[in-house]
Amino acid sequence: MTETDQAATGRRDRKKRQTRAALTAAALRLVAERGLEHVTVEEISEAADVSSRTFFNYFTCKDEALTDDPALDSAPVVRRLAEAPRQVPALRAVRLALDEAIDTMQADRELWRLRLAVIAQNPALLPRLMTGSVETEQAMVAAIAARLGVDPDHGHPALVTAVAGAAFRTAMLRWAADDSRPLRAFVDEAFGAVAAGLPDPGHTS
Structure with missing residues (x-):
């Protein structure tokens, strides 16, 4: 060329x-x-x-x-997920694979605030974020299964995919309503809570 x-x-x-x-x-x-x-x-x-x-x-x-945005393109996320060191737990690997998307969204915050406000007014749109298509979800499940050396039908890869998607969506909605912290802080908090077994706020044991 x-x-x-x-x-x-x-x-x-x-x-x-x-x-x-x-x-x-x-x-x-x-x-x-x-x-x-x-x-x-x-x-x-x-x-x-x-x-x-x-x-x-x-x-x-x-x-x-x-709802669709290049920042949420599954291809680079799946690629980075596959490249993460094998000793990294699957949920943590998904979190690390989202780094570039998080930075892109933070840089375009006002558009995302408007998008998330529209989604808050129309909750039926929410599931389209992150796992908006069957193909995206299947790609994530397959990548996690390959990391773990299990069959995609094992159950655990699908559970990690669903939990990670829910954690990310929750973090995005909190970020849209609170400009005191960057998106990365909300995402880390959500994934950290899941990794810790979702302890109740204020709970000590």
């Missing part, structure tokens, strides 16, 4: 990222203002200055535009 071709590819990729971001921002803003049931794909597309056909080049539905 020539330098000219590389430059053209870079421009196309940048334009795609910009279009996706514009659609997401428009969807979140409109739903925050009007409510989920009162916003259409056509209105989102118009607000982002693209066609409805273009919308469907990026998202399959309105809910996906609201």
